[in-house]
Ligand code: SF4
């Protein structure tokens with residue numbers, strides 16, 4: 001069992017800006033899950049924003065610098081070789097920085113110059129492995145590990161798993177994906193499906209796993225985002241899902257926000273509930289809903305969870 | 312020059328005759344519809360290079376027009392006129408007038424990277440869309456798009472403190488774009504948020520305003536970033552043959 005080699009049992013944790021705000025419940029449930037499973041999360045000291053999509057749009061190399069600073073601290077100042085980022089945006093950016101610093105000398109030059117002026121070690125490609133919260137649980141605990149620990153099975157809960165854009169695209173920044181059995185697929189990701197299925201949930205066949213929620217323009221082009229989100233919600237309902245499981249704070253709050261907007265602006269009401277996969281796993285492991293921040297979610301799933309005997 | 316598709320079949324490029332006889336054969340009606348021949352002389356050979364000089368546009372020259380980007384595109388599915396392959400084609404031919412017909416659409420790319428995922432030539436079409444949007448704005452063809460306004464608000468806060476706070480971003484963006492914060496759906500959102508945890512709302516929307524999240528010792532990083540951004544802006548303008556931002560432009564940005 002993977003527990004024996006201790007992989008990912010102690011990692012540097014990079015929550016990122018969203019987990020301190022709208023994604024607070026994701027932060028809470030991730031930490032609660034780690035505690036329950038005996039996995040150590042050591043927060044990256046004095047971290048900064050990874051640059052998100054917005055700084056990339058101003059200048060991609062600058063975004064790479066911002067992401068590299070986070071890895072530099074984790075590696076040089078804290079001695080870690082793994083950073084776990086639960087936010088798809090942060091995860092994506094750290095991966096992209098890793099790729100660009102290994103492949104593009106012009107990016108390396110910019111990062112060297114900025115790091116020197118900012119007064120910290122320049123991050124060197126290869127020093128850090130960035131993983132997502134899904135990789136973390138899957139590797140450190142695994143499906144069998146989850147199965148053994150389930151106290152409240154999720155059976156009876158129909159879940160559509162939504163991964164969004166940044167977890168799989170573009171392919172070249174995720175060299176470990178698409179490596180055959182046991183690796184994650186960029187075309188049809190399944191790590192979240194596997195873990196939630198191990199927790200007893202009924203996973204519906206959801207064709208929009210990696211479709212876009214319009215998160216980049218959630219406020220700057222609201223109508224487009226609402227249309228995209230409504231499509232995701234209605235498709236999940238058509239597939240018979242009670243819940244859309246999420247693994248990104250931006251997708252999650254985008255779905256919640258535009259579910260409300262579709263209702264108030266277009267009169268299109270949908271009832272499917274959004275829950276972070278960490279919240280769902282936490283419930284299965286018997287962690288109290290409050291500790292998982294279930295009450296903080298804007299899409300209120302409490303009645304549904306009660307009905308299914310989960311809260 | 313290869314045919315330039317859509318531009319051939321717009322109403323103004325079509326000739327049709329009520330009654331037409333050619334070589335003694337009556338071709339009135341359906342058979343009398345022709346596409347006007349057109350010779351392109353107004354192309355700008357610099358367009359491709361200019362877009363390639365902006366961040367994200369570097370690999371536009373690799374495109375071989377397979378159409379995978381448009382075929383997989385999220386926004387194209389909502390708006391068939393949103394056509395990355397076509398815009399890359401126009402930019403490469405330097406057909407700026409044709410490109411400008413879609414100037415208010417290009418910024419709507421949601422950066423889903425479906426195009427980049429499916430592109431067989433490593434063009435990075437998502438980046439090209441961003442470069443084109445920048446190009447349109449820098450050249451003064453479009454005002455700053457809402458997307459760019461958001462990016463500037465967001466990035467400004469990151470550069471300043473190292474981190475962002477969402478409530479501040481939302482307020483800043485709405486102010487910049489002259490929108491009212493009291494929109495029906497936002498009010499509803501806040502209502503449902505409060506139901507869950509009022510303390511959280513206070514923290515994120517209120518207290519964070521006083522105790523702004525910030526990265527300690529950010530000063531030197533901020534200076535280095537600001538210097539870099541200023542250099543980058545100058546380089547972009549230079550590549551497009553534009554002067555340094557004049558006073559008039561700075562005023563209009565206010
Ligand atoms: S990144 Fe933009 S252009 Fe590319 S597929 Fe997505 S919306 Fe279309």
Ligand code: SF4
Pocket residue numbers: 373374375376377378379380381395396399426429430431432433434436
């Ligand atoms: S997918 Fe790539 S090569 Fe094909 S048309 Fe789009 S940019 Fe060009």
